[in-house]
Amino acid sequence: MAGRRRVPKHGAVVLCLLLTSLVACGGRPTATDAAEADVQHVLDLRAAAVLDRDGAAVAETGAASWFQDVSAVPLASWAYKVTGVHRTGATATADAELRYQVQGYDQAPVTVARTLDLSLDAAGRWYVKDEKPAKKAPQQLWDQGEVTVVRGRHSIVLGVGQSGERLHAFADLADDAVPAVSDAWGPAWSRHVVVLVPRSLDGMAGLLGSPASSYRGIAAVTTGETGAPAQAPADRIIVNPDAYGLLGNLGRQVVLTHETTHVATRTATTAATPLWLSEGYADWVGYRGSGRTPAEVAPELGEAVSAGRVPKALPSDADFGFGGSASALAMSYEGGWLACRLIADRWGEAKLGEFYRSVGTHRKRPGAVEEAIADVLGTDLASFTTEWRQYLRDQLA
Template identity: 50%
Template sequence: MSPVRRPLVRVLPLLLSVLLAGCGAPAPRDAAERDIREAVADWARTPPERLAGIPLEGWAYEVSEVRRDGGQATVRADLRYRLGGYDAAAAGSAREVRVARENGRWTVTGDRAAPGALPQLWDQGPVAVVRGTHSLVLGVGQEAGTLSAIAAEADRAVPAASAAWPGPWPGRTVVLVPGSVDGMAELLGRPAAEYRGMGAITTGRVGAGAAPADRVVVNPQGWAELSSMGRGVVLTHEVTHVATRTATTATTPLWLSEGFADRAAYRGSPATPEQAAPALARAVRRGEVPGGLPRAEDFAFGGDPEALARAYEGAWLACRLIADRWGEAALVDLYGRAGREPWPVAVRGALGVDPEALTKDWQEALRAEFR
């Protein structure tokens, strides 16, 4: 062996052992950290007593980080759970668990949403549970009669959504009712001003996949201001979003998603376009026929309420036109295609016309309706 190669042969095994030790070996944990992890594991084996009425399954905390400061420790963990009979897969929540050393033992002293994570409903107070035929209603700071009435409305909304959307979905819904609009905003991670005057909203995101834990969140103040018919329309609209979630993607036009949900909500209703679309009726009569179907930005909250109303009303009337002219099955087909095909391809495939012709037909229908 040459003198040049000999040192290389001797160094390689040592270098390899160092690399393997640095990359593959887990960081050692001291006895205190092991005890803290065990304390959290023991505490997290069963849900807290205050959640006894909620059908929780698969409840587990997975510790990801332990930060110790003397006799105190903060543990970062991921909570996983399912609502039995309602969730297709586990819901998740990042948590911060506080642990203290007391009488020689580590004990869990508190649990809350981790910084930057959304809280759970039970973080806002004791949760009351009402089970409907097709619904599970969880509320904080609400009277039992209010939650029962919402469950009854949800039980009517689920079959209405199923009638409009024959595609596969679980046929049941979970409704969260926080104590205030501020509580609603906290659950959704948005400013409360965005939800004032709103009756309800869903937690699922367009294009985010199967949304196994899609919830309807009710704004108690907005809900109280609605008429009986208005409550039915709002809840059916939101439940329809839950039903169509797996077929809704980033390519689905927002007007189609919102209009389809309103179509489901108004089916069988005695409300006329004049009654259900007053803002758009006023605009058309002023000669302000929309230049095109509503854009995604037209549905943004916080702007002109009249413009927002016109967007929703125009979307509903577009879906109503499609159902009346081409049939309910064609509207469902268009919705499904829009989530997986380019929009021009989806329109031609479902309706046999191009998008420009559909827009023109909608504009003419508005003029005829509100002349």
Template identity: 55%
Template sequence: MAEQVRTAGRAREGRRRAAGAVLAALLCAAGCSAPADRAPDTTARDIRAVLDRRAAAVLHHDAAAYAAVVDPDATALRSAQRREIARLADVPLGSWTYRLTDVSAHGGDRVTADVRLGYRIEGYDSAPVSVDRTVELARDPGDGRWYITADRAADGSARQLWEQGDVEVVRGKHSLVLGVGRPRAELEAVAGTADEAVPAVSAAWPEPWAGRVVVLVPDSVKEMGELLGSPAANYKGIAAVTTGETGGSGKSPADRVIVNPEAYSLLGGFGQRVVLTHETTHVATRKNTSSATPTWLSEGFADWAAYRDQDRTAEEIAPELADAVRAGDGPAALPEDEDFAFAGDAGRLAKAYEGGWLACELIADRWGEEKLFAFYRAVGAHHGRDGAVEDALHEVLGTTPQDFTARWRVYLRNRLG
């Protein structure tokens, strides 16, 4: 049986594509400009100043200034903060900002601040990644200044790569690979494969896109789960996922492809190329993917792009579905979103991906690739899920859901039977 790839893309309505790690809303203002409602204006102003100094220290790689805003008595925290900024030394940061969203006072000299960190990688991110943090501060009665006493991911938010260890940076022709705890040779190999994926995606998707990708490689599936804010067990057999926000506004935060080094390393060169091409397709199609896009289409198209120029038969690409079709147990309908759940049945997940791929194959074979592109765009541009596929089938392909499903079932039998 041919080597099979189990990959995943973005969270869509009704499932968690990047689990708890779906990135927070776009940072709209530099610095710490948002009001805080539950503390005096002077306190909020002073805390903004502390956070602004901290942001400047990151961009200037000034470890002393970064630690200077930490409580002088918190020696362990100060040491940890120095290590943290050192881990960022090689990351090409274009911006780093904090936005204060709320302050809760605990007496006159202690507060808890809700903060949105936004950072952008120079040359790769057109918009910042935003993550929510919880920062505790105390005011020194001697000098009256506020100092940080704790800084952690907010409830429900994910950890960041630099919190896991020293970040190794590898620059590819079309990629930037950031890794922690993995051999540099391995990261260079990932960059080489990502560099092959980017032009393959550009050839398979006609819309303009950045033409570059950022790949994160944590040390293990456990650390991968931390980056995604979800149990590692959800990703044990998943080679990679892509994070980001869907929508056509052009303002969605930057995507990250996160590799599970344990599953990815088990794949051969072909499988690794398919994985990163699949995930890079999600990056490229992001602005044309929305909550109206069913998972079978987004994942099926990503697989279609990944396998488009590969010399593999349908049975080799879709073995689970082939077995079902030959046993007379082929699906009666296109896969539902819940069929793509990571934590669900592995066979069901495989057949969902394979069914989505063959649906896109059918469109490309029967109506042509240009119609497949137009169909994808039309579904994503629809206002809401209801009617999105039905309207696009009618307007772009001149068919109905019932007719398309019937054609798809025949196509499965012809390709896999």
């Protein structure tokens, strides 16, 4: 019959033999399957012990020195999912996903890749010798040392190598930032923040899984999924203590309010949202009510405008890259801030928020800003850009 071919009986035997190393023809588990199941069982016991705050029970499953580092963190969940085991005799390396939630803050688990080194004990049970971030995966704060926890009215601050006094100062800043953001953006967000304060710039880089050089001079960043659903892990505001310590009181508050704005606007920020809008809006909220003039907030752009070098277009996403000059990066942030300030001055603060949300409703970047400008502001991008350029001259020249 055309299109069909008879397979000789011996072919089935060969196929069965080939599959034996993977799943055994009779359906019996292989040594690898058994090892994965055994390791999963040990990690289930380990996770339960962590949640029970039972250091002795953690020690029964393996190395437990790190337990003290994480023990102060309020956890709603902690679980491992083994994704692979690489065994060599009495030792093994396991790949796993760690899923955990900070109680009262994470609506869904944070998922991070981990690597665990194990060995068989005298009773033939797997014993965890070491646990660390998987290759290229970011560290968790407790990977860097013992975590200290400070709670504010609207915040939880987790720090390593920081005094309680300094962590309380961050909680105070975050507690002032949350109502300030709600006043500008509205109350429809979680209205609480998680702030991570590592020991140094290198610690910040470790939490982000990137080289320290990428964040030198950056006081803080916010992690989170663009356009994240409501049921998602809370964003983390990660502080660079080296750069943060150089700021004055206003600068510190502006930075925390800026980053808190990113937390509040995350669900409305999508791939369609340009950086000039997301960063400009966060700066607008940060400086809102500060009394600072455009000349004070935008000195780099002011110098360029005074010299007759008025930007021809709104900043592109590429202009916000950390690889260029500090002056050019500052001008991009200042230009975005002044674009948002223009909308608030010319059309009103409510329209600025409506414009931000309208842009984010689009799935893709092309046409998103243009349609939102037409629908919300009643103008077009070319006219808005012309008005923005004149606004720069009026405010900065």
